[in-house]
Structures are given as C-alpha cells and as structure tokens.
Amino acid sequence: MPRRGRLRLRFLLSAVLVLVLLAPLVLAQDRVETDINTNTWTVPTSAASSASATSLRSSATSLPRSSSSSSYRATSTSSTTTRSAHEVAPTVLLTDPGLTYNFTLNRTAPAFLARFANNITDRALGVILNIGQLGANDSEPLPKVIVTTEENYLPRDGRRSRTSGGSARTGYNIGQDNSWQIVWDNGFGNWTYGVDRSWNVARYSAVAPAILIGRGINDDIVLDPTLVGAGNVTVYLGYTVLDTPPGEHFDYTKVGGIDATHPYFGDSSATEALVFSPLRLVDKPPEPTYPNYTLPGAELPLPDFQAILNGSESTRNNTFLFGGRAQAVTFVVLPTSSTPSALSNSAAAIQEQVERLPSEDMPTLNVNGSAWTTVGGTAGFRDYAVFGNLKPSTNYTVWAVGADGITMSQPAWFTTKQASFNCPLLLPTSMCPGVAYASPLSDNPATLTSVPQPYADFIAASLRAFEVSVLSGACGRDRYSFISSCADCYAAYREWLCRLVLPQCAGDEVPFVDVDPRGPQAPFRLDRTLETPRNSNLSSETGPPTYPIDYVELMPCINTCTRVDQRCPSSLQWNCPRRHFNANESYAYVSDSNNRGDGSAHTGWAATDVYGNRWCNGL
Ligand SMILES: *[C@@H]1O[C@H](CO)[C@@H](O)[C@H](O)[C@H]1NC(C)=O
Ligand SMILES: *[C@@H]1O[C@H](CO)[C@@H](O)[C@H](O)[C@H]1NC(C)=O
Ligand SMILES: *[C@@H]1O[C@H](CO)[C@@H](O)[C@H](O)[C@H]1NC(C)=O
Ligand SMILES: *[C@@H]1O[C@H](CO)[C@@H](O)[C@H](O)[C@H]1NC(C)=O
Ligand SMILES: *[C@@H]1O[C@H](CO)[C@@H](O)[C@H](O)[C@H]1NC(C)=O
Ligand SMILES: *[C@@H]1O[C@H](CO)[C@@H](O)[C@H](O)[C@H]1NC(C)=O
Ligand SMILES: *[C@@H]1O[C@H](CO)[C@@H](O)[C@H](O)[C@H]1NC(C)=O
Ligand SMILES: *[C@@H]1O[C@H](CO)[C@@H](O)[C@H](O)[C@H]1NC(C)=O
Ligand SMILES: *[C@@H]1O[C@H](CO)[C@@H](O)[C@H](O)[C@H]1NC(C)=O
Ligand SMILES: *[C@@H]1O[C@H](CO)[C@@H](O)[C@H](O)[C@H]1NC(C)=O
Ligand SMILES: *[C@@H]1O[C@H](CO)[C@@H](O)[C@H](O)[C@H]1NC(C)=O
Ligand SMILES: *[C@@H]1O[C@H](CO)[C@@H](O)[C@H](O)[C@H]1NC(C)=O
Numbered sequence: 001m002p003r004r005g006r007l008r009l010r011f012l013l014s015a016v017l018v019l020v021l022l023a024p025l026v027l028a029q030d031r032v033e034t035d036i037n038t039n040t041w042t043v044p045t046s047a048a049s050s051a052s053a054t055s056l057r058s059s060a061t062s063l064p065r066s067s068s069s070s071s072y073r074a075t076s077t078s079s080t081t082t083r084s085a086h087e088v089a090p091t092v093l094l095t096d097p098g099l100t101y102n103f104t105l106n107r108t109a110p111a112f113l114a115r116f117a118n119n120i121t122d123r124a125l126g127v128i129l130n131i132g133q134l135g136a137n138d139s140e141p142l143p144k145v146i147v148t149t150e151e152n153y154l155p156r157d158g159r160r161s162r163t164s165g166g167s168a169r170t171g172y173n174i175g176q177d178n179s180w181q182i183v184w185d186n187g188f189g190n191w192t193y194g195v196d197r198s199w200n201v202a203r204y205s206a207v208a209p210a211i212l213i214g215r216g217i218n219d220d221i222v223l224d225p226t227l228v229g230a231g232n233v234t235v236y237l238g239y240t241v242l243d244t245p246p247g248e249h250f251d252y253t254k255v256g257g258i259d260a261t262h263p264y265f266g267d268s269s270a271t272e273a274l275v276f277s278p279l280r281l282v283d284k285p286p287e288p289t290y291p292n293y294t295l296p297g298a299e300l301p302l303p304d305f306q307a308i309l310n311g312s313e314s315t316r317n318n319t320f321l322f323g324g325r326a327q328a329v330t331f332v333v334l335p336t337s338s339t340p341s342a343l344s345n346s347a348a349a350i351q352e353q354v355e356r357l358p359s360e361d362m363p364t365l366n367v368n369g370s371a372w373t374t375v376g377g378t379a380g381f382r383d384y385a386v387f388g389n390l391k392p393s394t395n396y397t398v399w400a401v402g403a404d405g406i407t408m409s410q411p412a413w414f415t416t417k418q419a420s421f422n423c424p425l426l427l428p429t430s431m432c433p434g435v436a437y438a439s440p441l442s443d444n445p446a447t448l449t450s451v452p453q454p455y456a457d458f459i460a461a462s463l464r465a466f467e468v469s470v471l472s473g474a475c476g477r478d479r480y481s482f483i484s485s486c487a488d489c490y491a492a493y494r495e496w497l498c499r500l501v502l503p504q505c506a507g508d509e510v511p512f513v514d515v516d517p518r519g520p521q522a523p524f525r526l527d528r529t530l531e532t533p534r535n536s537n538l539s540s541e542t543g544p545p546t547y548p549i550d551y552v553e554l555m556p557c558i559n560t561c562t563r564v565d566q567r568c569p570s571s572l573q574w575n576c577p578r579r580h581f582n583a584n585e586s587y588a589y590v591s592d593s594n595n596r597g598d599g600s601a602h603t604g605w606a607a608t609d610v611y612g613n614r615w616c617n618g619l
Contacts, residue, residue: 085223086148086212089113094239102132103213105143105233110223111214114237124194124201126240126255127211130348131187135215136231138340143233145182146212146221147191187346190257194242195250203246211237236348253324256406258345261322263331263400264376265414265612266384267437267504269445270392270421272366273414274436276375277329277383277400281308282318283372284379287487290476295467295490298460299430302372305381318380322400323407328370329400333363333387336395336413344397344411363396364389367447373428374495375436377619384427384436386447392419393508395611414612415510423505423551424448431459432498434619438505440528440551451502454545459501466493473569489568496560501545503528504617506554513609519597520605520615524555524588557599557607557618558587588616 089111094101103112127147134140182189193209196202212221213235216228244251259278266274283303288294309326319326334353343349354362368385375382383400390396394416400409423438426448441452451459467490475486506525514520529550561576568574577583579592590597590605599607599618607618 082222085111085214085217085221086113086210088223089212089214091115093117094237101237103235103237105213105215105235106135106231107225107228110216110225110228111212114211114213116208116239124242124244124250125192125209126242126252127191127209128238128240128255128257129182129189129191129213130236130346131184131343132234132236132346132348132352133232134340134343135229135233138342140229140231140233141215141227142184142342143213143215143235144217145189145191145235146217147180147182147193147209148212149178149193149209185258185345186341187343187349188258190255192250192252192255199250201242201244201246201248201250213237234348234352253404256323256404257408259323259400259402259407259409261320261400262410262412263398264382265398265412265608266375267425268390268414268416268507269423269425269438270417270419271390272386272388272425272447273333273390273396273398273416274384274386274425274427274447275331275333275398275412275414276373276436277331278322278409279320279376279378280322280326280328280370280381280383281305281320282378282380283308287485288476293471293476293486295470295487297467298456298463300372300433302430305370305372308381320380322409323402323404325402325404327403327407329383329402329409330368331365331385331387332399332401333390333396335361335391336397339397345408347408350399361391362389363387367427367449371428372430372433373436374434375428379433386425386427390416392416392421412612413610415507417507421505421507422549426451426502431456432494432502434495435498435502437617439502440505440547440549441502443548455501458545459497462497462501463490463494466490466497469572470568473571484567486569489564489572492564492567496556496564499556499560499617503547503551503556504554504614506552510613512613512615513611514605516605518591520588520590523613523615526553526555528553554614554617555586555588557616558583558589559598559600559603560618561587562594562598 090109091113092101092103092115094114095117101114103114105111129145131143134142180191182191194202214223215233216224216226218224218227240255242251242254244254261278263278264276266276268274322329332350332354334350334357338353338357339349364387366386366388368383370381370383372379372381373384387398395413396416397411397413399411402408417438421438422443422445423440424442424445424447426432426435426437426439426441428434428436429449429451431451439448441448441455450456470486470490470493473486506523509522509525512520512522527550528547558576558579565574565576577586579589579594583589588599595603597604599605599616605615607616608614
C-alpha cells in the first residue's frame with residue numbers, strides 16, 4: 001500500500017506539473033486559428049542596425065527582429081561595440097503549443113531571447129515562468145527576465161503589464177514604457193499583458209513581446225561575464241494567449257499560478273503527517289429555532305459534501321475558490337532541505353526535487369479524503385491527507401495542488417516528531433471536528449479515523465449532561481447574549497471537552513518561532529504517565545478514561561475554557577481557573593492579563609507559528 005501511494009503521488013505530481021506549465025499552450029492554439037486572418041500585427045522593418053547601442057535603454061524602442069548573432073559575445077572594455085544582451089542572445093521561437101520551453105543558462109550560454117512566432121497574436125497574454133534549479137548552489141543570483149513589447153503597444157493605449165512582483169507603474173518597468181523586468185516570487189514569475197485599467201482585455205490586438213532570459217545581465221542590459229556565476233540555471237516558460245474577447249474581463253483562471261492560500265497543518269507523528277487543504281466550503285450546521293430547539297447530539301449531523309458539490313456549488317456564496325474555481329486539491333510533501341527556500345513557489349523546482357529524491361525517501365500517501373472540520377477555527381469542508389514514510393525530527397514542506405493542474409498554493413511547513421514519539425494521529429470526526437492531532441488513545445501507532453470507544457462514550461455522556469443543563473435555559477426565545485446562542489455555547493463546550501478528553505501529545509521541544517520576546521518561545525508541555533493521568537475537571541461516575549501510554553501533553557490553550565465562559569449563559573456557572581491562581585496547572589497562556597496571550601491570534605499570540613509549531617492545544 002505505501003508503494004502504491006508513492007507511485008500515485010509521483011504520477012499525479014508529474015501530471016500536475018506538466019499541466020501547470022503546458023495547459024496554457026493548448027488554449028493558445030484555438031485562438032490562433034480564428035484570428036489568423038485578421039492579424040494586424042506589424043513587423044518593424046528597422047531591425048537594430050545600430051550595433052553600437054550600449055543598451056536597450058539607449059537603443060530606442062525598436063527591437064531587433066532577427067537574431068543577428070547567435071553566439072554570446074562578452075562585453076569588452078576595449079571595444080566600442082558593446083552590444084545589448086538582446087542582440088547577442090540567441091533567439092528561441094515560441095511556436096509549438098504543447099511545449100514547455102526550458103532554458104539552461106550557464107557560462108557557455110548565459111542568455112536567450114524568446115520570441116513568439118508571427119502566427120501567435122492576440123489581445124491578452126499570460127506568461128508563467130519557473131526556476132527549476134539555481135546553479136552551482138542556492139546562493140547563486142537569480143536569473144533576470146526582461147520583457148519588451150513592440151513600440152506601437154504602449155500603455156497609453158490602455159494596456160497594462162503586471163508581474164508577480166508588481167505593476168508597470170511601481171518600479172519594475174525598467175526605464176521605458178514597454179520594458180518590464182519580471183520579479184521572481186520564490187522561483188515563480190508571471191507576466192500578463194493586454195488588460196486595461198478595469199482588468200478587461202484591451203480593445204487593441206496583437207502583442208509581440210520578446211522575453212530576454214539570462215544570467216549576468218547588468219543594469220544596462222549588457223552581458224557581463226563576471227556576473228554569470230557557476231553551474232546551470234534552468235528556467236521553464238509556459239504561456240497563454242487568452243481567447244477572452246476585447247472588453248471582457250481578463251480570465252485569470254486560464255493563466256494559472258500561485259494561489260494566496262496555503263495548506264493547514266494538523267499534526268505529525270514521528271513518521272506521519274496530517275495536512276488539510278485550504279477551506280473549500282464554509283457550512284455551518286443549521287441553527288435550531290424555538291419551539292423545536294434541539295441541539296445536535298454527540299455526533300454532529302454533517303452535510304453531504306459530495307451532494308453539495310453535485311448541486312449548485314458555484315452559486316453558493318460560501319464556496320472558497322482555489323485558483324479562481326471550486327476544485328479539489330492534492331498535496332505534495334518534500335523534505336524542506338531538498339527544495340531551496342528561494343524556489344518554494346516553483347512547480348518546476350518541486351518536480352526536479354521529486355525526480356531527484358530517492359524513491360525510498362519519497363513520502364507516501366496513506367489516507368486521504370474530504371471532511372467537515374472546524375480546524376483552523378472555521379467550520380466547513382477541507383480535503384485532507386495523511387502522509388507516511390517521513391523521517392523523524394525532520395522539516396518538511398507541503399503544497400496543495402489544484403485539480404485544474406495550473407494552480408498551486410503557497411508552501412506550509414512542519415516538523416516530524418522524534419523517533420520515540422508514540423501517539424497515533426486522530427482524524428477529525430463528527431464528534432470532535434476540531435481535533436486533528438496526535439493523541440495518546442492507543443498503543444498502536446496507526447492513524448485513528450474515529451474516537452476509540454471509552455473516550456467516545458465519555459464524551460457522549462458529558463455532552464448529554466451538558467445539553468440538559470443548556471436546554472433548561474430559555475434557548476431560542478430569550479437571547480442571553482447578542483453574540484451567542486445555546487448552540488454556540490454547546491459547540492464551545494464540545495471543543496473544550498474534546499481537547500481535554502483527547503489530549504494532544506507534544507513532541508520534543510521545538511522552538512516556537514515568535515519574534516516578540518514577550519510571546520511564547522516554546523510549547524507548554526506536561527509529563528503524563530499512566531500513574532498520574534490528567535483528571536482536571538473531567539469527573540463522572542465511572543471517572544474519566546485513562547490512556548494506554550505515557551505521553552507528554554501539549555497543554556490546552558486557556559481560550560478553550562474561557563470561550564465556553566463567554567458563550568454560555570451565566571446560569572450555567574461555568575468557571576475557568578484564574579491565571580493568578582492555579583490555571584497554569586491545566587492550561588497554557590502567556591501574561592497575567594486576561595485579555596492577552598490566550599492562544600488566539602487576536603489576543604496576541606496564535607497557538608501555531610508559521611512553521612506549524614504549536615505552543616498550546618487550541619485554535
Ligand atoms: C527541455 O526542452 C527539451 C526540448 O527543447 C526537451 O527535450 C527536454 O526534455 C526539456 N527538459 C525538461 C526537463 O523539461
Ligand atoms: C551549458 O548548457 C548547455 C546546454 O545544456 C550544455 O550543452 C553545456 O555543456 C553547458 N555548459 C557548461 C559550462 O556547463
Ligand atoms: C506557427 O508558425 C510556426 C512556424 O513559425 C509553426 O511551426 C506552427 O505550427 C504555427 N502554428 C500554428 C498554430 O499555425
Ligand atoms: C556558491 O558557488 C559560488 C560559485 O561557485 C561560490 O563562489 C560560492 O562560495 C558558493 N557558495 C556557497 C554557500 O557554497
Ligand atoms: C502573478 O502571480 C502572483 C503571485 O506571485 C499573483 O498574486 C498575481 O495575481 C499574478 N498576477 C497576474 C497578473 O497573473
Ligand atoms: C550543465 O548541464 C549540461 C547538460 O545538461 C551538463 O552537460 C553540464 O555538465 C552541466 N554543467 C554543470 C556545471 O553542472
Ligand atoms: C425538531 O428538529 C429536529 C432537528 O432539526 C427534527 O429532527 C425534528 O423532527 C423536529 N421536531 C419537530 C416536532 O418539528
Ligand atoms: C455526485 O456525482 C457523481 C458523478 O457525477 C456520482 O458518482 C455521485 O454518486 C454523486 N454523489 C452524490 C452524493 O450525489
Ligand atoms: C449570495 O450572493 C448573491 C449574489 O451575489 C446575493 O444576492 C445574496 O445576497 C448572497 N447571499 C448571502 C447569504 O450572502
Ligand atoms: C485521494 O487521492 C487520490 C490520489 O491522489 C485522488 O485521486 C482522490 O480523488 C483523493 N480522494 C479524495 C476523497 O480526496
Ligand atoms: C476545575 O477545577 C478547579 C479546581 O480544581 C476549579 O477552580 C475550576 O473552577 C474548575 N473549572 C471548571 C471549568 O469547572
Ligand atoms: C526546522 O524548522 C525549524 C522551525 O520550525 C527551524 O528552527 C530549524 O532550524 C529547521 N531545521 C533545519 C535542519 O532546517
């Protein structure tokens with residue numbers, strides 16, 4: 001089974017990455033066929049005869065149409081014929097829809113000029129670039145990419161150019177109205193052209209950009225051999241000629257690229273990790289109303305995600321779009337050390353790493369699916385996956401990749417636990433939809449898909465008892481608070497109960513990354529042995545269940561308790577321990593002020609840092 005998982009992942013990844021780079025090309029083809037007769041592209045005849053031009057800046061706006069020189073000539077100080085990199089770089093024609101163009105840049109071939117074939121003309125264009133590899137080592141300077149359009153396509157026509165780093169007007173336009181330097185965003189670059197101020201496709205046809213891709217290009221756009229660096233840099237290029245008619249909204253979803261979201265990390269064990277997609281659909285259970293005010297019971301009745309998707313999902317306002325569309329995601333997990341952080345947004349770099357990683361080190365996809373959860377603080381559907389075959393105490397990076405094959409998320413990070421860590425991962429359940437972490441519920445390390453019996457029984461009994469107390473109030477008639485209902489109170493209690501009955505296991509100390517010295521610097525950990533289990537306030541006639549293994553508890557954030565206090569009617573007399581008194585025996589918090597450091601982001605320090613480390617168990 002692990003083996004099959006690996007192969008699937010690899011297959012999927014390569015399929016996905018090929019699509020990321022290739023899909024736009026297919027779109028281009030249709031367009032060319034319909035527009036070829038109305039082609040208004042004008043070819044400047046005045047090709048650069050001025051070999052003495054020192055740079056693009058001073059060589060006026062016209063570009064050389066043909067590559068007069070196919071060999072790289074170094075800048076010579078003794079020569080008066082310093083030539084722009086545009087002139088000396090060999091030209092590569094972008095002609096073939098269905099190809100991803102790759103460029104190897106090194107000392108013998110530091111730069112290329114990519115041009116579109118004459119028959120590819122249109123109104124709006126999207127180019128996507130990825131750096132696959134950065135040269136001799138990851139300290140090598142990034143290659144430069146400079147796009148120049150023909151002189152007759154100026155921004156005054158209403159066209160604009162935008163790149164991953166900014167717009168034409170904010171510093172990436174390199175001196176002339178029709179030249180832009182594409183700014184790399186962690187190995188990813190994009191450039192779109194032909195939209196007006198309202199992001200509609202401009203009512204002017206035909207763009208004819210030339211894309212200079214090179215190393216050692218100095219500020220005057222002249223090749224300087226001393227700046228070329230060592231080794232091979234690879235750059236991948238794919239493009240889309242949009243078939244959106246002029247005047248209509250620019251269709252970004254066809255260009256693809258990096259979505260602003262990132263995966264949500266549940267938790268890890270020594271060799272496994274549970275990861276979630278960005279939210280796909282927000283869906284709260286229906287609010288009960290008087291006179292039939294019923295609470296959901298131990299098992300939340302969950303909506304059928306697949307049925308919602310089959311229905312009119314696109315018309316729902318609560319759907320989260322990934323790359324502009326409602327779509328499922330898969331994940332890619334790699335050791336963080338194998339992908340340079342400077343290339344963490346590059347699908348091509350990820351693919352190169354996947355190919356390079358020895359198969360015995362390849363993470364396996366052990367379990368996956370879609371689930372209604374409250375992880376990350378919002379109720380709704382997410383896709384999830386459990387990856388295995390990970391190494392203990394190792395940093396990993398995870399990306400979500402859209403089913404469309406052209407959208408990738410930002411990276412997220414996590415660290416696996418030490419080899420001796422023995423708590424199994426627990427998936428979110430309809431009983432505890434917020435619990436997605438390692439918990440000491442079994443001495444078998446296999447991932448748990450449901451809450452084991454004694455704990456489930458205890459939680460169900462506690463929920464029933466609480467329900468009776470809550471419903472004895474005036475639920476649904478007399479709101480005790482403008483912001484909370486009995487259902488909110490019950491949900492907050494469920495969250496607290498689940499996190500206390502199903503404690504989260506902490507790993508060896510990994511520093512919590514927070515620049516504020518007043519904030520948490522390390523997880524709040526507490527040793528729990530079979531002899532000294534947590535009991536806190538969880539008493540029942542049979543007593544709370546005990547755990548089959550010794551473990552170190554990651555203490556619950558104090559907001560798991562205070563939230564119940566805030567959301568429940570005062571008649572319930574819920575009391576959380578006080579910070580000045582003994583709260584630190586059972587909860588984690590920072591500072592003595594009740595308004596700060598309870599684990600929520602808005603009170604100072606969120607429970608989790610950017611690397612997926614947690615200082616307390618909570619949202
Ligand atoms: C690079 O492009 C060449 C054709 O130009 C192709 O044969 C080769 O497979 C490509 N390499 C990669 C890694 O895509
Ligand atoms: C530069 O790259 C080209 C194409 O991959 C290759 O043929 C050549 O050997 C490389 N040169 C060096 C110095 O690595
Ligand atoms: C465009 O022209 C190139 C040659 O310049 C040719 O190889 C390609 O097939 C043409 N594409 C279309 C869609 O006609
Ligand atoms: C990276 O490679 C360059 C050129 O080979 C070298 O000068 C530099 O010291 C290397 N840096 C590291 C961190 O290895
Ligand atoms: C380019 O990519 C960035 C992410 O790096 C994205 O935010 C932006 O919307 C993209 N711009 C265009 C015009 O595609
Ligand atoms: C660059 O790549 C070429 C071909 O892919 C290879 O022959 C050459 O050795 C590489 N150069 C370096 C310095 O890695
Ligand atoms: C009360 O609501 C529950 C759940 O919403 C439903 O199952 C039940 O049939 C309702 N009872 C009445 C009397 O409407
Ligand atoms: C959703 O649609 C798919 C096929 O389109 C079908 O196989 C599946 O049974 C449907 N699921 C539900 C819950 O309607
Ligand atoms: C959903 O979107 C539609 C159209 O955009 C809007 O009319 C409606 O009020 C929205 N509904 C909710 C609940 O936000
Ligand atoms: C699980 O992963 C496989 C392979 O990546 C994919 O085909 C399938 O759709 C996924 N299932 C769910 C429910 O996400
Ligand atoms: C838990 O028990 C402590 C005493 O051990 C008490 O101070 C506190 O109020 C109780 N908390 C809850 C939520 O019942
Ligand atoms: C792993 O990530 C942590 C941040 O969580 C960082 O402090 C540590 O240096 C990383 N370790 C390695 C080997 O990169």
